[in-house]
Structures are given as structure tokens and as C-alpha cells.
Amino acid sequence: MTSDAVLAARELLVRPGARAGGFTLRVPDLALRRGEVLAILGPNGAGKTTLLRALAGLIAPSAGAIEVRAPHGVALVFQHPLLLAGNVAWNAEVPLWGRGIARRKRQERARAALARFGIAALAERDATTLSGGEARRLALARAFVVAPDVLLLDEPFDDLDAAGREALVQDLAGAIRETEIAVAIVTHDLRQALLLADRIAVLDAGALAQLGARDEVLRRPASAEVAALVGMANWLPGRVRSRDAAGLALVELAPAATLRVATACAAGTDVWVGIRPEHVKIDVDHSDPNTLGPASVETRVSDGALVVAWIDWHALRLRTHLLAGRGLGQTLKAGDGVFIAVRPEDVHVLPRDPR
Amino acid sequence: MSGVVGEPVLAIALRTLAVSGAALALAVAIGVPLGLALGHRRFPGRGLLVATVNAGMGLPPVVVGLLVALALWRSGPLGTLGWMYTPQAMVIAQVLIALPLVVGITLAAVGALPADFHLQVRALGVRGPRAAWLLVRETRRGLLAAVIAALGGILSEVGAVTMVGGNLEGETRVLTSGILMYTQMGRFETALALAAVLLGLTFVLAAALTAVQQASRR
Numbered sequence: 001m002t003s004d005a006v007l008a009a010r011e012l013l014v015r016p017g018a019r020a021g022g023f024t025l026r027v028p029d030l031a032l033r034r035g036e037v038l039a040i041l042g043p044n045g046a047g048k049t050t051l052l053r054a055l056a057g058l059i060a061p062s063a064g065a066i067e068v069r070a071p072h073g074v075a076l077v078f079q080h081p082l083l084l085a086g087n088v089a090w091n092a093e094v095p096l097w098g099r100g101i102a103r104r105k106r107q108e109r110a111r112a113a114l115a116r117f118g119i120a121a122l123a124e125r126d127a128t129t130l131s132g133g134e135a136r137r138l139a140l141a142r143a144f145v146v147a148p149d150v151l152l153l154d155e156p157f158d159d160l161d162a163a164g165r166e167a168l169v170q171d172l173a174g175a176i177r178e179t180e181i182a183v184a185i186v187t188h189d190l191r192q193a194l195l196l197a198d199r200i201a202v203l204d205a206g207a208l209a210q211l212g213a214r215d216e217v218l219r220r221p222a223s224a225e226v227a228a229l230v231g232m233a234n235w236l237p238g239r240v241r242s243r244d245a246a247g248l249a250l251v252e253l254a255p256a257a258t259l260r261v262a263t264a265c266a267a268g269t270d271v272w273v274g275i276r277p278e279h280v281k282i283d284v285d286h287s288d289p290n291t292l293g294p295a296s297v298e299t300r301v302s303d304g305a306l307v308v309a310w311i312d313w314h315a316l317r318l319r320t321h322l323l324a325g326r327g328l329g330q331t332l333k334a335g336d337g338v339f340i341a342v343r344p345e346d347v348h349v350l351p352r353d354p355r
Numbered sequence: 356m357s358g359v360v361g362e363p364v365l366a367i368a369l370r371t372l373a374v375s376g377a378a379l380a381l382a383v384a385i386g387v388p389l390g391l392a393l394g395h396r397r398f399p400g401r402g403l404l405v406a407t408v409n410a411g412m413g414l415p416p417v418v419v420g421l422l423v424a425l426a427l428w429r430s431g432p433l434g435t436l437g438w439m440y441t442p443q444a445m446v447i448a449q450v451l452i453a454l455p456l457v458v459g460i461t462l463a464a465v466g467a468l469p470a471d472f473h474l475q476v477r478a479l480g481v482r483g484p485r486a487a488w489l490l491v492r493e494t495r496r497g498l499l500a501a502v503i504a505a506l507g508g509i510l511s512e513v514g515a516v517t518m519v520g521g522n523l524e525g526e527t528r529v530l531t532s533g534i535l536m537y538t539q540m541g542r543f544e545t546a547l548a549l550a551a552v553l554l555g556l557t558f559v560l561a562a563a564l565t566a567v568q569q570a571s572r573r
Contacts, residue, residue: 098481
């Protein structure tokens, strides 16, 4: 383990229960570092919860090892946290009670943990009467009460409304910063993963599809599956036509639809071309040197914060995002003729394996 | 009056309490751990075992009486104990009647817990005796329901205790077997007195257990 890793999986192989239909989870190398949040992203059934439980030591691996350097332990918050009969304070105390800590000390630390997540006033309330958001906060307070070195969260914001999620993310971010805890958050939702993540691991069908810094994974997904999961909405097949002296290649996506991209792929290679929606720029005055030429707005929808527009460019559909409420976000409408531009460094190119 | 005074009602009531109390304690001591274990362990044959327990909840007491009598009869496998027509025989019969009730209702209480209860308790860092205590604490209302059901089952039972106890005055006569006998003798006043005591006893004990159960709500 490197010096800042507190929990690491090495050549991990987990087969959870013979009844689970032969599902196997393989993770060659995954480390959680102090003060860092790792988001584990994947579709339902990818093995995210299994990985989290294996990291917590609740499932024994069939092969490989979990290396732990966490003297204060590893806390796991389940997707549906267990609330025990009794009041909120007792629920927060349980991990300390389980470790044989004296009552007075337990109460003191539970109170501090509840205060950290803004529910100290609920200490005497029956835990079964809490709202979804309050129950989430109690579960997090209960995890922090033992001051663990590692915090593992399974879909922690799943059943919260937008306001509750935002408030909880703020409190959680504060707690993570103050305690320098190592965190892993499992989620199927990209936006939830991005709320706190420093790094992203993508699981697909029990395999670690990609692991990297947040922006690296967002900009350079390692496969079509990862691209879809991390929101690289423009994902098109193409072929490298030629390379120029500057090291840029010309990729043809459709007749007359070509892009200048930075890639090491040789001429003639079949490739995937990926562009994040926020990197497709509407070039208002046609002055951008990276222009792709004329296009037209096919449809436009907005949720009030973001405008999503689909642009028809040589019969290809490109998705772009604009901020709603000002500038183009306000004025752009379906049917408009526009110019679009994409910087070569914003285009991700991946060789397309022959079928 | 024919001069037959009979045993004082109080003595019969106290014996009933002693026999049924002992049977209840044994049934709970054996049945609750069995039900808790059966409730969260998965092993081959578990389904059959659970079905047997559920069928046992409807076991006719006379059949239990017959089986215990066969076992304790002088020539039976446990004949050398010499327990036939003793309070011990009655306790054995009542334990066998109450056990399926205790196991079955405990099982149902454990089944009502979330499927990942044990995993979550383990994740909270609670192990060993404390984890067992937490399990009892979380199922306590169901466990008290099991005790109440078992108490009702054995206090009201007459067939088996008469068969293996013999309703011997001063030795094995309990409230139910006394009621049966005095009714057959036409001594309805005594039968009614015993019945009143039995009803009162059942009500007071059930009410006390219910109070405990309801108090444990929070």
C-alpha cells in the first residue's frame, strides 16, 4: 500500500453466494486514500454494493485481499440504513455500545455526531418517526460517531429531494474535510457521484471498467459503456482519414462531416469519437478557429437551470448544454441556423475493436 | 354433602402455577434461542423444519399426552424414571405443547426484521453477546407474544395433564383437571370456583405480559 492509502483491494475476486447466479466481481487494484472521495459508479447489478461490502469486510473474498490500515475502523452506511427501536440518541450510540464504551462517553460522542449533521434537537425522538432525510442524517452521524478512518456509503442521497440532497452534501463535505476521512460513495447516478468525487471508479458487469481522476474519467472514458455512464452523450463511430504535420488527425464521421482531433491512431483506423455536450460550442459570430461549419437546432428543452439542445450537423445529432436564463440559453430555439465549434483537445478518440 | 371436602382451591392454584410456570420457563429457554437461530440461519432441510414447527403449533394436546404417557410408562423408554403420574410428567407434556408455539412465533418475529439485519448489525461493529441482545431487543414484542401464546396454551390445557398426571389429589391435580373432575361429579360450585381462579390467573398474567409488551414500544 502507498503511504496515504488506508484501505486497498488487491487482485480481489468475490463470488457473493452460490445462489446469485454465478456473479463474479473482479477488482485488480483499488485504493482509498485519506481525505479523498472515490465515487464508484455503475449500472444496477454491476457489483457496486458487493464491492462496498467486501471492502467493509462483511463478505469474504474468494481470492485476493483487502488491506486495511484503519485503526479506528471502517464504517459502512447501507442503502436502507437499519434504524433500531429506541430514540435517535440510542441509535447514534450503538456502535460505541458495541465497542464497550461507557455510557457517559457514549452520550457525549453521540451528541457531537448528531450536532455535526444538524439533528441534535431530535436526540429524544423515536427513530422510527424520522423523515427520509432525517434518517439519512442519523445514519451518517452514527457512522461518524466512532471517528472511522474509512467511510463507505451505499447510495447515500438516493431517496432525498433536491434541496435535502444539497444540504446533506454540504454537511457531508464539511465532515469529510474536517476529519480527513477516506470515503467511497457507491451510486448509479452520475450527478450524485460528481457531487463529492475526487476520483471515479466505474464498475460494469462485475469488472472495474475504469479508475481515474474525476476529469480524466469524464473526458477520457475507456469504453463505450463508461462513456454512456459518465455522460459523454455524443458518441459516434468514425474513421481516421489522414494526419497532418501538427500531429492532428482528420476523422470522418459521415460524408462531409469531419473533425480535427488529437489522437495517436493511424490513418484508416476505425474509431469511436466522444464529445461531452458542454464541449459542443454554439459559435455565435462564426469566429471560432475550431469551427465545424453550419448546423441547425433540431430540438431544445430546459429544466430552468440547463438548456439541452440537439444540433443537426450533416445529419448527425450532437447534444449540447447551455446555461438557461441568459444569452444563448435564453434566445436559442428550434429551427435556428447556427455554427458550431469543438476544440480538437475536447474530442476523445478510442480505437473501435473489429467485431 | 357426602363428606368429600377435597383439596383447598388455593393449593390447586399454586400447583398449577408451579407446573405451568416451570413448563413455560423451559419452553421459552429452549424455544426462543431455537426460533432465533432458525430465523436467521440458512441450511438444508430448514424449510421442512419450519413446516414441522408450524404444524406443531396445532398439535392436539391429547396426542402429546399419549406420546408422553407411552414414553413414561413403566415399560416405555423413560419408564425407569418413575415419572408417570407426577408433576414432572405434566411439565414435560406442557413443554411439548408450548414449544412449537414459542419457536413458531419467535421465527415469525425474526422474519419481520429487514433481510440484512445481521449484516447491518455487524457493520455497526456489534458482535457476540451484544449482537444477540440487540436481536432480542428488536424482536421483543414478538417474543412476548410467543410467551403469551405459550402461557395461554398450557394454562388452558386439560387432556395431556390428566393423561400423564392422573389428577391425583394433593399431587397432580391442577385447575383444569380439577374442573373436569368436579363437573363430572356434579359439584358445580367447586368447579365454578376453580374456573374463576383459572380465568383470573390467565387474565392477570396475560395483562401483565401485555403491559410489558406495550411498554417496550419505544
